[in-house]
Every structure is written in structure tokens, then in C-alpha cells.
Amino acid sequence: MSTTADTPATVPDELGQVAVVSRKTPILLAVLVVGLALVLLFSDSVGETTFRVASRNDLFQIPDITVPGRATAWVMLAGCALLTGESFRRLLNQQKTPLWLVATYALLWMTAFLSWAAIGGRVPVVGLFGGAVALAVPLVFGALGGVLGERAGVVNIAIEAQLLFGAFAAAVVASSTGSAWAGVLAAALAGVLVASVLGLFAIGYFVDQIIVGVVLNVLVIGLTNFFFRQVLTPNAETLNSPERLSAVPIPLLGQIPLIGPVLFRQTPLVYLLYVTVAVVAFALYRTRWGLRVRAVGEHPKAADTVGIKVNRTRWRTVLLAGAVAGLGGAYFSLVAVSGFNREMTGGAGFIALAAVIFGKWDPVRATLAALLFGFASNLQGVLSVIGSPVPSQFMLMLPYLVTILAVAGLVGRSRPPAADGQPYRSQ
Amino acid sequence: MNDTTTTEQEPTPPPAEEVEQPSEAHSLLYRIAAGDALAGVLAVFLAFLVGSVMIAATDETVRETAGYIAARPSDFFQAVWDAVSGAYAAMFRGAIYNTRVDDFQTAIRPLTETLKYAAPLILAGLGVGVGFRAALFNIGGRGQMLLAGAAAGWVGFALDLPAVIHLPLAILAGLIAGGLWGGIAGLLKARTGAHEVIVTIMLNYVAYYLVLYALSRDFLLQAPGSNNPQSLPMKQSAILPKVLGDRYNLHLGIILALVAVAAVWWLLNRSALGYRIRAVGGNPHAARAAGINVGRTYTTVFFIAGALVGLAGVNQVLGTVTSGVTTDLDAGIGFDAITVALLGRSRPLGILFAGLLFGGFKAGGFTMQTSENISVDLVLVVQSLIVLFLAAPPLVRAIFRLPNKEVA
Numbered sequence: 001m002s003t004t005a006d007t008p009a010t011v012p013d014e015l016g017q018v019a020v021v022s023r024k025t026p027i028l029l030a031v032l033v034v035g036l037a038l039v040l041l042f043s044d045s046v047g048e049t050t051f052r053v054a055s056r057n058d059l060f061q062i063p064d065i066t067v068p069g070r071a072t073a074w075v076m077l078a079g080c081a082l083l084t085g086e087s088f089r090r091l092l093n094q095q096k097t098p099l100w101l102v103a104t105y106a107l108l109w110m111t112a113f114l115s116w117a118a119i120g121g122r123v124p125v126v127g128l129f130g131g132a133v134a135l136a137v138p139l140v141f142g143a144l145g146g147v148l149g150e151r152a153g154v155v156n157i158a159i160e161a162q163l164l165f166g167a168f169a170a171a172v173v174a175s176s177t178g179s180a181w182a183g184v185l186a187a188a189l190a191g192v193l194v195a196s197v198l199g200l201f202a203i204g205y206f207v208d209q210i211i212v213g214v215v216l217n218v219l220v221i222g223l224t225n226f227f228f229r230q231v232l233t234p235n236a237e238t239l240n241s242p243e244r245l246s247a248v249p250i251p252l253l254g255q256i257p258l259i260g261p262v263l264f265r266q267t268p269l270v271y272l273l274y275v276t277v278a279v280v281a282f283a284l285y286r287t288r289w290g291l292r293v294r295a296v297g298e299h300p301k302a303a304d305t306v307g308i309k310v311n312r313t314r315w316r317t318v319l320l321a322g323a324v325a326g327l328g329g330a331y332f333s334l335v336a337v338s339g340f341n342r343e344m345t346g347g348a349g350f351i352a353l354a355a356v357i358f359g360k361w362d363p364v365r366a367t368l369a370a371l372l373f374g375f376a377s378n379l380q381g382v383l384s385v386i387g388s389p390v391p392s393q394f395m396l397m398l399p400y401l402v403t404i405l406a407v408a409g410l411v412g413r414s415r416p417p418a419a420d421g422q423p424y425r426s427q
Numbered sequence: 428m429n430d431t432t433t434t435e436q437e438p439t440p441p442p443a444e445e446v447e448q449p450s451e452a453h454s455l456l457y458r459i460a461a462g463d464a465l466a467g468v469l470a471v472f473l474a475f476l477v478g479s480v481m482i483a484a485t486d487e488t489v490r491e492t493a494g495y496i497a498a499r500p501s502d503f504f505q506a507v508w509d510a511v512s513g514a515y516a517a518m519f520r521g522a523i524y525n526t527r528v529d530d531f532q533t534a535i536r537p538l539t540e541t542l543k544y545a546a547p548l549i550l551a552g553l554g555v556g557v558g559f560r561a562a563l564f565n566i567g568g569r570g571q572m573l574l575a576g577a578a579a580g581w582v583g584f585a586l587d588l589p590a591v592i593h594l595p596l597a598i599l600a601g602l603i604a605g606g607l608w609g610g611i612a613g614l615l616k617a618r619t620g621a622h623e624v625i626v627t628i629m630l631n632y633v634a635y636y637l638v639l640y641a642l643s644r645d646f647l648l649q650a651p652g653s654n655n656p657q658s659l660p661m662k663q664s665a666i667l668p669k670v671l672g673d674r675y676n677l678h679l680g681i682i683l684a685l686v687a688v689a690a691v692w693w694l695l696n697r698s699a700l701g702y703r704i705r706a707v708g709g710n711p712h713a714a715r716a717a718g719i720n721v722g723r724t725y726t727t728v729f730f731i732a733g734a735l736v737g738l739a740g741v742n743q744v745l746g747t748v749t750s751g752v753t754t755d756l757d758a759g760i761g762f763d764a765i766t767v768a769l770l771g772r773s774r775p776l777g778i779l780f781a782g783l784l785f786g787g788f789k790a791g792g793f794t795m796q797t798s799e800n801i802s803v804d805l806v807l808v809v810q811s812l813i814v815l816f817l818a819a820p821p822l823v824r825a826i827f828r829l830p831n832k833e834v835a
Contacts, residue, residue: 157624157628197815200822201815201818201819201822204822205818205819205821205822207815207818207819208818210564210624211765211769211814211818212815212818214566214762214765215765215766215769215811215814215815215818216811216815217762218762218763218766218807218810218811219807219808219811219812219815221804221807222804222805222806222807222808222810222811223804223808225802225804225807226481226485226802226804226805226807226808227485229802229804230485230801230802231485347632350628350629350632353625353628354625354629357625391640391643393636393637393639393640393643394636394640396636397632397633397636397637400629400630400632400633401629401633403625403629404615404621404625404626404629404630404633407615407619407621407622407625407626408615408618408619408621408626416622
């Protein structure tokens, strides 16, 4: 490609921020408290809110918790205000806001919000979190694939394509073999296939990685739509009616109240996800392989100098990343619904990309980010059932807005691997 | 790409600076063999070859005859030929000239359809291309089109004005909305260094949900008394007039696109701002050292890019689909525009021809779908393959075993 499409790798940080402790966290916490307080002041809904925590097959049943909505919201918000104050106190003492504070704050704020938003209704807590985990499955797989590739220095805009092709392959193979697991395997292979095209152009021929990714998305949409219309639709019986992966409760663990149904009464794909997150996080930080991958993504020339084969490492990582992202595709056609449909991933690959960035290119943080985005979209679904005053479109917009704020450095600065997106030519 | 050396039969190519003026016949021959032009043609050929394989592989008759290919191979090859030639003939009939009718005025109608489809591709392609010239990647076409379409659409259905004011005002509203939405990405890049690719992708979805929200509130865009996420149709005074009479669907959008091509050409090649844009695109550090305000240039470029892509949205809402604003108004053009700009190598004239080519693909694709029952999505595959192959001339050369240009 002509050089016109070469994007400048980095813009030097001209702001020259030297502040040791970021002021952003306490400010953000304060803004959120004030925001919700204003909403509470100006809304006039009165009534009780019920939190339903129990589910069937629990070891013991926790009764529903019914509370006066507004009063609870105010109490929880007061707790948030206290934590915000503590955060500011720590700022004055040059201390960082600890994670436990943010986590407690988030929990209280969410409870306050739900107590208000679901007044007169019932919040299915299990459904809220369990659904979020399920919805986050493709996002987490996609984000892990993205993290792997980018850590090796290959930007992957084509996560969407890998998910979509994975969904397509999973539906076709699961239908024709009659085995959902064959479909899952096929999804991973489909992801590898897309990744190999990405690798061929981005690593082999030094084409701008963003261009390859963007074009791959269009290519896979075209391919899957074409074959869906020409082949799958006329032969829907044999090629597009896969067996669904059903939930497999884990004995004992699955019976713990709240945690059980949320984490351990899911489909095998979710359990596979737990394993994948752990393996990727361990491998990337605790093994020689991971060190090499990160070296190749941060400073390929240095890696080359000490004898690491830069492009070979990148190739392997990109293919592995493709397999991981492809697995996420199986969720769409084997779990969410049974069968493939046109463009059924609906931008999940881009949310996964957002999770990569919001998670600062770290597998565990990216997973948490993906879970957060899954939660946001599930919350939207739950709230629209309850009939909440918040427009669903704004809830759905949240992951994208948060990502923009993250890359703009308003919510902590996200810094990509140094050699991310730069092809490497050995000399 | 490793098995070719250039010095066997041909002299070495002239240095890059002199490539512009080939003096001798053999150097011209060499440039044809080693230059981008041939690789370009071969890239298109390869893309269509893949398309042909897809057509043949999914064709009923081909699959039947493949069952007894050993007994009667001629049947098989006949079936492949019929399927492939049928499809591409239908594309030709749909994109350029309908050979099946006698009346010239009807037969030429497909060409006007091609122009109709090309207009938004050219406009949006210019928007992406201007960004490329400043080394900025504008993937936010969808969002820019949606917001521009929504703004132009609102002016188009909500206001009551004479056509002389109404139409320009609606176009201007779309232009500014698209520009401001695009400008966000430029401003964020200038101020915080946020990568524009990520920001524009995310802004696409934010724009989508914003417009969807507006389309579900009747004090904003939704047609009163309706439950569908659609606005009222455009008033007659805000609709882009037909340029070739009512027989054809071609509207003023194509003229808008041509004017934009000229304007962008002037901007990039003749204006001081264009010089700054190209300087920043060439090397932002050098540009900064030369006294150019790089940040401001980023913001300006993204405003211009957004405004141009926005015009594509305006073209859709006020010209092609005047029945009201919907969230589908971008019709994939925001992403097609990237391939158009890449194929046109970010040059205004190149984008014009790339837009015409892809417009033809689109018009022809629909005819292919209706008359040969081959999915129009084939066009997407061919389009993206063309761009991929064009981006990697060495790959195309390796496939056809041509001398490699990059070997010194």
C-alpha cells in the first residue's frame, strides 16, 4: 500500500503530566455521586424495590429482600459519598485509591441505582449477573484474542470477522456432524483461518494492519452472507440447525446461592472460558513464551538481537489469538440461538476491541472490562423488562463511551504495546 | 517473492525520482511488467477469479454435473461457464447497458443507476481519502453519515421553506453535523493523542444509539403516532431534484459528488491548508518543526472528512431514500468508502473512478441477485479482495511469478 495510509504510531505526550497520583479517580467518583443524587432529587417515583437473590436448586434459600426504593438509594449513595471522601483524603496524602475502595463503591452505587431504577419492580439479581456472564462470553474470548495479538505487536481490528466466521463454521460443522463440540472446534479453526489471512498480509507483506483488519471484516461479512443465502438457507435442515450447547451445572459449586447459578450453572463454553483466561494470563506473564511475545510487541529489534525470531513469534501468536477469538464465535450460533444468521455478531468484535483497550492490553483486566460491558448490556435488557426510566439506547452506548474516555485518558491512560501495529523487517 | 531477481532480462528500474518521466521504450516495458498498473489489473482479475469459484461452487447445475465429471467433463465445464458468465453478464446488464431491451433510453438506465450508487461512495470515499492524506484513518464513516443524515433529515421534514432555501439549508445541516461528529475524533487526537481508529469505531456505535434514541422519541425524529424507528418523509422542497428527468432515478447527488471531487482536488493540491495536510501526513514531526500546528490540522482534517462523509449521508436521505431517516441510512457506505479510498489511492480522481467502479458493482450486483439468484454479497467479497490484493503487490507478483519490483 502507498505510504499515505501509514498512521503515525504514537503522538508524543505533550501534556507532560508529572502528577504522581492521578486526581481522576476521586473526581470521577464524586461526579458519579452527584449525578445519581441529582437524578434522585428530581425523580418522583416512590415505592418498594425487591431484590431476588435465590434460585432453584440452591443449597439453602435466601428470602427476597424488599426495601423502600428511594431511602435505600440515599443510604447507599451516602456510603458512596463517604468512600469518595476517603479517596480525596488519600489523594491529599499522595496515596492512590485502592482497588477495594473502587469495588465497594461500584457495588454500593449499583445497588443505589437499581433501588431507584426498579422501584415497584423486582430485580432478578441472579439473572442480572448470570446473564451478564453469558453475554460476555464472546466479548471475553474476542478480547483475549485481541490482547494476545496486540501484545505481539499485531493490531487486530478483525476480531469481529473472527467471531463471525467462527459462528458460521460452528453452525455448519455442528449441524453436519451432529456434534456441538465439533462445532466449537470448527469455530476455533475458522478464527485461525481469518488470522492466517491477517498474518499473511500484515506480517508477511507488511500491509498496514488496520487496513487488513478493516478489509477482513468486510470480506468475512460478504463471504458469510453469500454462503448463508446460497447454501445455508436452501439446506437449513442439514447445514444450519445445530444442536445447542446446553447449560451443565457443576455439582456442589453450582448449588451455592448466588455464586452458583451465576458462575457454575453455565454452558461448557463458559467453563472453557475460565480455563482460557487463566492459561492466557499465566502464559503471558509467567512463561518464557509469554516473555518472548511481549518482547516482540514492545521492542522487536531488541528481541531480534537476542535471537528471538520476531516474525515467527508474531505468526504463532496471531494464529493462537485467532483460535481464541474464533471460539467466542461459537457462542452466537450454538448458545445464544441455534443456527447462523446474517451478521449475527452485531459489532461484538468491536466491543471486544474496546475491552482490550479499556483493559489496558492485559488479559485479566480485559476480561473484567468485557464482563463489565456484558453487564451493561444485560442490565439494559433487565431494566427494559422492569420498565425503567433510563432509555435503553444510553445503556447500550455505555461501553463505547467509556472506551472513548479511556483512550482519551480521562479514565486512566491506556497505553498500547510500543511496537503495536508496526510491521517488522529484519535487516 | 523470494525467487525473482530483476536483472535477468531487463535493466534495473530507474530511480524513484525519474519514474515519472520514462525516456526509453524498454524502461516503459519494464514498468508495465514491474509497475503497479499490472499488479492492479491482476489484483482485479484474481478477485473476480475467486468470485467465479464461489459462483460455480454454489451453483446447482455445476454440482449436479460434478457428480459425473469423469464420465462427461464437458457438461461440467459448460455448467461452470454458464453460471459464471451468466452472473457477470447480469452484472454488466445491471451496471452499464441492458442488452435485453431495444429501446436505448431504457437500455441505458443501468448506467444512471451506477452513477446513483457511485455518488455517496465518491463523497464518503473523499472523506476517508482526505484523512489518509494526513495519515489519519477515518473508520467513522457510519457514524458521520448517520448524524449528518439525521440532521439533514430533520431540516428536510420539520421545516417549511421555499426550495431555494430549504434544500441548501438541509445539505448544510448535514455537512456541519457530519463535520462536527468527525471533528470529535480529530480534537481528541490533537488534545490527548487518542488513536483515531479506536475513537471513530466507538463513535460509530455512539452515533447509532443516539440516532436510534432520537428515532424513538417523537419530539426529536420519530414520526408522530408511529412505533417504528423512522422519521417523516422529506418535504418536496428539500429533495435533491432528478437530473435526467423522471424516467431515471439519478438525482443531484452525483453533481454534488463531482463538485466535491473538484473541491477536494483544489484543497489538497492548490491550497495552503492542503499543503499542511500533506506535510502532516508525510511526517508530523517534520511538519511540527516547520511550524505547522499539527493538532489543529488533525482537527481540521477530521472536520473536513466528516463533512464529506456527511454529504454521503445527506445524499442518501435527501436523494436516494427520501421516505425518512432510519438507522440503516448508511447502507454500509461508511465502510465501503474505505475500500474506495484505498483503491483510489487517496487521490480525488482515483476516488472518483473507484467510486464509479464500486457503484457499478453495486448496481450490477442487485441485478445479478434478481436475475441469476446469486447473492449481491458476492460484490462485497470481490471488492474487499481487490483492495487486499492491491495492498500487497508482491503477493500478486508471487502468484503470477512476475519480477519483483521491490528487489533492488
